[in-house]
Amino acid sequence: MLNMLSIGLEEAETIIAAASTAASAMNVPQNIAVVDAAGHLVAFRRMDGAKFSSIDIALAKAYTAAGARKATGDILPATLPGQPGFGLQSLNGGRLTTLGGGVPLEVDGQVVGAIGVSSGSVDQDRQVAEAGARAFRPIGG
Amino acid sequence: MLNMLSIGLEEAETIIAAASTAASAMNVPQNIAVVDAAGHLVAFRRMDGAKFSSIDIALAKAYTAAGARKATGDILPATLPGQPGFGLQSLNGGRLTTLGGGVPLEVDGQVVGAIGVSSGSVDQDRQVAEAGARAFRPIGG
Amino acid sequence: MLNMLSIGLEEAETIIAAASTAASAMNVPQNIAVVDAAGHLVAFRRMDGAKFSSIDIALAKAYTAAGARKATGDILPATLPGQPGFGLQSLNGGRLTTLGGGVPLEVDGQVVGAIGVSSGSVDQDRQVAEAGARAFRPIGG
Amino acid sequence: MLNMLSIGLEEAETIIAAASTAASAMNVPQNIAVVDAAGHLVAFRRMDGAKFSSIDIALAKAYTAAGARKATGDILPATLPGQPGFGLQSLNGGRLTTLGGGVPLEVDGQVVGAIGVSSGSVDQDRQVAEAGARAFRPIGG
Numbered sequence: 197m198l199n200m201l202s203i204g205l206e207e208a209e210t211i212i213a214a215a216s217t218a219a220s221a222m223n224v225p226q227n228i229a230v231v232d233a234a235g236h237l238v239a240f241r242r243m244d245g246a247k248f249s250s251i252d253i254a255l256a257k258a259y260t261a262a263g264a265r266k267a268t269g270d271i272l273p274a275t276l277p278g279q280p281g282f283g284l285q286s287l288n289g290g291r292l293t294t295l296g297g298g299v300p301l302e303v304d305g306q307v308v309g310a311i312g313v314s315s316g317s318v319d320q321d322r323q324v325a326e327a328g329a330r331a332f333r334p335i336g337g
Numbered sequence: 338m339l340n341m342l343s344i345g346l347e348e349a350e351t352i353i354a355a356a357s358t359a360a361s362a363m364n365v366p367q368n369i370a371v372v373d374a375a376g377h378l379v380a381f382r383r384m385d386g387a388k389f390s391s392i393d394i395a396l397a398k399a400y401t402a403a404g405a406r407k408a409t410g411d412i413l414p415a416t417l418p419g420q421p422g423f424g425l426q427s428l429n430g431g432r433l434t435t436l437g438g439g440v441p442l443e444v445d446g447q448v449v450g451a452i453g454v455s456s457g458s459v460d461q462d463r464q465v466a467e468a469g470a471r472a473f474r475p476i477g478g
Numbered sequence: 479m480l481n482m483l484s485i486g487l488e489e490a491e492t493i494i495a496a497a498s499t500a501a502s503a504m505n506v507p508q509n510i511a512v513v514d515a516a517g518h519l520v521a522f523r524r525m526d527g528a529k530f531s532s533i534d535i536a537l538a539k540a541y542t543a544a545g546a547r548k549a550t551g552d553i554l555p556a557t558l559p560g561q562p563g564f565g566l567q568s569l570n571g572g573r574l575t576t577l578g579g580g581v582p583l584e585v586d587g588q589v590v591g592a593i594g595v596s597s598g599s600v601d602q603d604r605q606v607a608e609a610g611a612r613a614f615r616p617i618g619g
Numbered sequence: 620m621l622n623m624l625s626i627g628l629e630e631a632e633t634i635i636a637a638a639s640t641a642a643s644a645m646n647v648p649q650n651i652a653v654v655d656a657a658g659h660l661v662a663f664r665r666m667d668g669a670k671f672s673s674i675d676i677a678l679a680k681a682y683t684a685a686g687a688r689k690a691t692g693d694i695l696p697a698t699l700p701g702q703p704g705f706g707l708q709s710l711n712g713g714r715l716t717t718l719g720g721g722v723p724l725e726v727d728g729q730v731v732g733a734i735g736v737s738s739g740s741v742d743q744d745r746q747v748a749e750a751g752a753r754a755f756r757p758i759g760g
Binding site for chain 3: 627628629632657659660661662663664665666667671674
């Protein structure tokens with residue numbers, strides 16, 4: 197049997213609150229998603245004014261970071277034209293993205309979930325996702 | 338020009354909190370989604386223990402209730418075999434559902450969003466969605 | 479944190495071998511899929527002669543049983559015309575099915591995976607899935 | 620009439636076992652898929668610890684190698700910007716990939732199936748797929 201540690205709702209809400217605070221400080225409303233260790237959605241918040249077309253992007257960033265066990269932006273270089281990972285973005289029904297703003301959540305080196313943020317520039321999205329990830333504190337488990 | 342009144346994040350969070358309280362009282366963890374007047378996701382919460390395969394169903398219920406401007410379960414009779422709406426569930430890429438548990442949110446008879454709940458029985462889902470909808474209070478606007 | 483127990487490859491292979499033996503005894507080649515607690519594929523085997531159009535059905539049965547935490551055929555009655563679950567089959571991108579032949583795998587009442595079988599009659603599929611499920615023995619964990 | 624030679628389950632299991640051994644030797648758990656001459660799944664194995672988001676990628680690599688009758692990585696150069704195959708990855712519902720790690724299985728120059736591997740680096744995936752392909756021995760037929 198495998199024993200998979202995964203974030204729960206309470207941790208997800210804390211992460212989203214922290215990301216939300218960071219987004220407000222930048223004055224950029226964001227879509228913020230948190231998924232569990234299996235890539236399934238745990239919590240989502242769209243701040244008033246965030247782009248509706250970025251909802252799915254936030255979900256994809258969280259899914260990708262949980263699956264690839266890497267910040268989404270860190271996958272990007274290997275997918276540029278001429279690199280071996282070129283074309284990765286078309287796989288998994290369009291849920292794999294290398295846009296920055298997806299960050300895995302880890303406990304002792306094990307990925308237990310991920311946050312995905314989208315509606316600002318890629319750099320703003322990444323900063324907000326990182327702010328959320330920094331606020332992650334495992335509870336019990 | 339059209340002036341689309343739509344719920345914002347604060348109202349959505351209040352609705353989800355109320356639905357969540359109702360679900361806890363029943364001891365049935367739920368997936369709870371709130372969408373805006375355009376059917377786009379505003380907020381989502383998966384209570385610990387809610388079924389992962391019901392995440393998309395909660396989203397579909399909210400989307401359908403906002404779009405059809407009706408409680409999802411109320412659409413059901415017209416889609417039975419022999420009725421004119423038969424086959425409705427296959428449309429919109431599988432996002433239209435007549436499973437109970439999707440309830441529109443209204444202000445002065447205008448639909449401004451919807452809540453969708455899924456992970457319990459259809460009856461439990463409906464009760465939790467209605468509890469969430471009853472907690473809806475327009476703020477400002 | 480949530481602590482999700484899930485089957486691993488060794489258990490999945492044992493389950494598939496047992497299902498395969500049952501299918502051979504019936505002289506009906508089958509598609510046999512095993513998913514983990516999150517609905518993700520762990521192992522799959524198509525016996526020579528099994529229908530190619532039943533591959534996705536086997537996958538859907540396993541996914542549904544893991545998600546709904548029920549044998550797929552047991553969900554069926556609630557989805558008949560006139561019942562509250564009518565139309566369920568169209569959700570989750572067509573991955574939810576109520577065709578018999580999907581059976582959850584449990585440890586102490588917790589669903590840790592599921593088996594899905596498809597290529598024979600629904601009754602044959604169900605018998606083979608149940609034979610697979612009966613062979614499930616948790617290892618370590 | 621056409622006479623389509625295609626691998627069966629026994630050959631597929633041998634290929635997956637060899638690929639699995641190669642992956643273990645590298646200490647990189649992998650998703651390993653084998654499809655038949657028609658691109659349909661014959662057998663799949665996810666080694667414990669392999670990424671869930673790479674399941675579909677392994678399937679896509681095998682599908683592509685069987686269809687294109689080429690190692691997936693060998694298709695890549697022709698799809699770079701400025702080349703005539705640019706955009707190939709978006710076709711077939713996202714099942715065509717040029718990521719290395721898909722290798723066709725041949726008998727006397729005829730493609731009878733393919734193996735796809737994904738969860739490590741593209742180079743690791745390719746090595747494991749090649750190890751699987753080298754173990755292919757046609758039985759009967």
